[in-house]
Amino acid sequence: MDRTLHCHACQLTLPDAAPEYDGSPCPRCHATLHRRFPHALQRSAAFALAGLIMLVPANLLPVITSNLFGAAQTNTIMSGVLALYRDGLWGIALIVFVASIAVPLLKLVSLGLFFHAAWRGNSPHRRGLTRLYAFVRFIGRWSMLDVFLVAFLTGAVRFGTLASVHPEPGVIAFAAAVLLTVFATESFDSRLLWDEGANSDSAAP
Amino acid sequence: MSASIPAPTPLCTVPGDGPVACPWCGQLHERVKLRPGDVSQCRRCGAQLARGFASNWVVTLAWVLTGLILWVPANLLPIVRLSQAGNTRESLLITGAFGLWDANMPWIAVLVALCGIVAPALLLLSFTALLGPIVLGRPSVRGLFLIRWLHAFELWSIPEVYLLAILVAFIKIGSLAHTVPAPGLWCQAGMALALLIAWRRFDVDAAAQALATEKIKGGVS
Numbered sequence: 050m051d052r053t054l055h056c057h058a059c060q061l062t063l064p065d066a067a068p069e070y071d072g073s074p075c076p077r078c079h080a081t082l083h084r085r086f087p088h089a090l091q092r093s094a095a096f097a098l099a100g101l102i103m104l105v106p107a108n109l110l111p112v113i114t115s116n117l118f119g120a121a122q123t124n125t126i127m128s129g130v131l132a133l134y135r136d137g138l139w140g141i142a143l144i145v146f147v148a149s150i151a152v153p154l155l156k157l158v159s160l161g162l163f164f165h166a167a168w169r170g171n172s173p174h175r176r177g178l179t180r181l182y183a184f185v186r187f188i189g190r191w192s193m194l195d196v197f198l199v200a201f202l203t204g205a206v207r208f209g210t211l212a213s214v215h216p217e218p219g220v221i222a223f224a225a226a227v228l229l230t231v232f233a234t235e236s237f238d239s240r241l242l243w244d245e246g247a248n249s250d251s252a253a254p
Numbered sequence: 255m256s257a258s259i260p261a262p263t264p265l266c267t268v269p270g271d272g273p274v275a276c277p278w279c280g281q282l283h284e285r286v287k288l289r290p291g292d293v294s295q296c297r298r299c300g301a302q303l304a305r306g307f308a309s310n311w312v313v314t315l316a317w318v319l320t321g322l323i324l325w326v327p328a329n330l331l332p333i334v335r336l337s338q339a340g341n342t343r344e345s346l347l348i349t350g351a352f353g354l355w356d357a358n359m360p361w362i363a364v365l366v367a368l369c370g371i372v373a374p375a376l377l378l379l380s381f382t383a384l385l386g387p388i389v390l391g392r393p394s395v396r397g398l399f400l401i402r403w404l405h406a407f408e409l410w411s412i413p414e415v416y417l418l419a420i421l422v423a424f425i426k427i428g429s430l431a432h433t434v435p436a437p438g439l440w441c442q443a444g445m446a447l448a449l450l451i452a453w454r455r456f457d458v459d460a461a462a463q464a465l466a467t468e469k470i471k472g473g474v475s
Contacts, residue, residue: 051280053275053280053282055275055277055280057277057405058401058402058404058405058458059398059401059402059458059459059462059466060274060277060458060459060462061459061462062272062273062274062275062282064272064273064275064282077398077462077466078398078399078401078402078462078466079398079399079402080401080402117430118430133426136429138425138426141422141425141426144418144422145422175279175299176298176299176300179278179279179299179300179301180299180300180301182278183278183301190409190412190415191412191415191418193369193412193415193419194415194418194419194422195419196362196365196366197350197366197369197370197415197416197419197420198419198422198423198426199354200350200351200353200354200362200363200366200419201345201349201350201353201416201419201420201423202353202423202426202427203350203353203354203356203357204345204349204350204351204352204353204354205334205336205343205345205349205350205353205423205427206336206427206431207343207353208336208338208339208341208343208431211338211339211341212338212430212431214353215357216353216354216357216359216362220354220359220362221359221361221362224362224365228365231409235409239278239279239299240278240279240280242279243279243280243281243298243299
């Protein structure tokens with residue numbers, strides 16, 4: 050058994066801590082020390098599942114209505130991307146597509162791979178999966194782009210009846226999906242990828 | 255507060271110059287001295303563990319203070335001017351949150367304000383409170399509890415994403431209204447950059463070590 054305790058708040062390493070020390074406060078910063086985050090797999094999977102469910106209304110419901118010079122247009126995330134593409138702004142369309150559609154999907158697929166590998170234990174791809182975990186944690190936050198975009202357009206484009214922008218319920222679902230997937234990646238513990246696995250009967254060394 | 259930091263118990267070996275664990279996979283590593291520009295990697299999972307810098311806490315604190323100072327005009331000055339048929343509207347950073355608030359989405363408005371405005375400020379203030387005593391040569395365990403919050407603040411602090419959203423909005427409405435960037439936008443960009451650099455330079459372990467060194471030693475035989 051791994052006797053190392055590592056404080057995720059102040060990065061203190063206790064290389065040889067007795068198992069009883071698990072769950073006690075860090076001697077340096079008082080954050081709770083965990084050999085592995087408690088119930089990491091269950092918590093993370095629950096958040097990921099909730100995020101997956103929220104992604105459905107997030108993509109089906111409209112996120113924005115623009116009222117520009119008498120022409121009203123209601124868009125979902127995908128139709129917004131296509132509208133940008135049709136207007137010749139393919140670079141912007143690509144940015145929004147990656148942040149709002151590709152990143153959430155990549156995150157959920159990656160989380161599925163992590164859960165599978167952590168549950169089985171001793172995955173041959175655990176090095177790559179650990180790198181993927183770090184990457185997914187880093188890019189996950191860029192999904193907030195669409196929420197910020199709708200927020201800013203709503204606030205900035207206010208010219209009475211001439212031009213206005215309104216948010217639609219899809220934004221709430223999308224923000225919820227982003228939050229839930231962030232919680233999912235945060236509650237997962239990538240050290241589980243290097244353990245024996247949740248379903249192995251403590252195999253003999 | 256200082257009295258409540260317990261001495262390490264005999265249950266564990268004493269930290270300090272001991273090995274460091276990779277936060278990603280748990281592999282133990284001996285400490286090495288990093289030269290400027292050096293990057294240490296975990297030998298098992300390949301994650302980046304630490305980075306060597308030529309300069310010290312003072313330079314990191316300088317970036318933090320730069321970010322903190324820029325945060326003020328970034329929030330007070332207009333970031334975009336929109337002109338349409340003789341009407342001109344100036345937008346502030348908080349305008350996005352107000353827009354959602356008025357559209358009956360208060361929770362999303364709070365989220366936008368938190369991620370784009372509040373969390374970066376909290377992160378910069380925490381850095382100041384942690385680095386200030388070290389730079390002034392008066393390290394104390396009093397501010398150490400802030401270390402527990404750094405990760406949460408960093409997680410929700412995404413001024414660079416807000417910045418990109420504003421730029422995308424810009425291009426999107428550029429054809430409909432006369433759109434001009436205003437000084438607040440550059441301040442927000444500077445703040446986001448300074449924050450990014452400060453976070454990259456900030457070594458949590460070393461800072462905690464510098465602040466807590468006395469108390470840890472107190473418990474060491």
